[in-house]
Amino acid sequence: MPVSFSHLSRTVSGGWFLVVWAVGTLTAAPLDLRIDRSSPFDLEISAGLAGVPEGESRFVAWEDIVALPSSQLEVEGEFVPGLQTVTIVLLEDLWAALPVSGDRDTAIAYCTDDYFSIFQPEFIAEQKPFLITKINDQGPQAWPPEGLAFNPGPYVISMADQLAPGVSQILDVGHKRPWGVDEIQFVALAEYEAPARTGPWLDLSPRAIRGRELWINSCASCHQGPQGLAGGNKSKRPFPVLEAHARYNDAYFRNYVSDPTGQIAGATMEPHPHYTTEEMDELIAFIVAESAAD
Ligand code: HEC
Known part of the structure; x- marks a missing residue:
């Protein structure tokens, strides 16, 4: 099966294939929090650690992350053609080994290319997202593995049907499989969502509320939202530009989201042909903050 990771669309093959065949027996050591980066393979934790002043980061070394309890999955065509083994550490286990503040319930992964991926509490509990620390027993120091055209390091987050049945069927699941992850923030979901729940977005219609979920899970990967709602910056399009299209250019908006290159040659946004009219x-x-009172 050819690899379908693509830098721009960021879709993955989803070719998870065999069950977990080995479970690590290492016990978790408390993770060493470094004040300074020790290598390009450190994971930066930039928010949500107890005892770390807001605005400061701490760094966790790859060597320490691989010493956490880990498992191996055998997968088909995920990074390189054919069968390969990936070594994984559950996000939950990483979380448990860090002094995350008690009021934080959500993890946001930031990537080297300004991509963003949000993992909400139920998602973490039910879908078992994990960090990939090795591909065929080789860490990011040796990436990209031969046969892969781009470097997915320092970390990839993904999920597997073997750990969470049905996870590959989730709408836009690719957004929960970011690669190039080098930074994680632990946030409180209510605080993160506040800009999309206040001002004109305070009293949304039921369908606008469903749209907010869709936005946060899919569009926020590359787009900043209303009133400073955090998101990735890969699109480099300010929210008011999207708002203007949604308000005044209805057909263009729908066509663009569905099939960007069909509207503008050279568009790099990923297509969403699977979105229903609803x-x-x-x-x-x-996006236009349709009120429940309208
Ligand atoms: C993988 C990144 C990515 C995702 C996910 C994404 N976009 Fe985009 N978007 C872009 C980029 C990049 C552009 C800039 C134009 C281009 O290159 O396509 C863009 C442009 C747009 C535009 C056109 C703006 C213009 O100037 O004409 C609209 C509308 C838009 N996005 C809406 C959305 C919506 C709605 C979603 C969620 C369903 C979404 N995008 C998800 C990357 C993304």
């Missing part, structure tokens, strides 16, 4: 309605209702 889902487009929901997104537009959220």
Whole structure:
């Protein structure tokens, strides 16, 4: 099966294939929090650690992360053609080995290319996202593995049907499989969502509320949201530009989201041909802050 990771669309093959065949027996050591980066393979934790002043980061070394309890999955065509083994550490286990503040319930992964991926509490509990620390027993120091055209390091986050049945069927699951992850923030979901729940976004219609979920899970990967709602910056399009299209250029908005290159040659946004008219309605209702009173 050819590898379908692509730098721009960031879709993955989803070719998880065999069950977990080995479970690490190492016991978790408390993770050493470094004040300074020790290598390009450190994971930066930039928010949510107890005892670390806001605005400061701490760094966790790859060597320490691989010493956490880990498992191996055998997968087909995920990074390189054919069968390969990936070594994984559950996000939950990483979380448990860090002094995360008690009020934080959500993890946000930031990537080297300004991509962003949010993992909400139920998602972490039910879908068992994990960090990939090795591919065929080789860490990111040796990446990209032969046969892969781009470097997915320092970390990839992904999920597997073997750990969470049905996870590959989730809408836009690719957004929960970021690669190039080099930074994680632990946030409180209510605080993160506040900009999309206040001001004109305070009293949204039911479909706008559904659109907010869709936005946060999919569009926020590359787009900043209303009133400073955090998101990735890969699109380099300020929210008011999207808002103007959603409000005044309805057909263009729908066509663009569905099939960007069909609208503008050279567009790099990933297409969403699978969105229903109803889902487009929901997104537009959220973006224009359609009120329940309308
Ligand atoms: C993988 C990154 C990515 C994701 C995910 C993404 N976008 Fe984009 N978007 C872009 C980029 C990059 C652009 C800039 C134009 C281009 O290169 O396509 C863009 C541009 C746009 C535009 C056109 C703006 C213009 O100037 O004409 C709209 C509308 C838009 N995005 C809406 C959305 C919505 C709604 C979602 C969620 C369903 C979404 N995007 C998800 C990357 C993304």
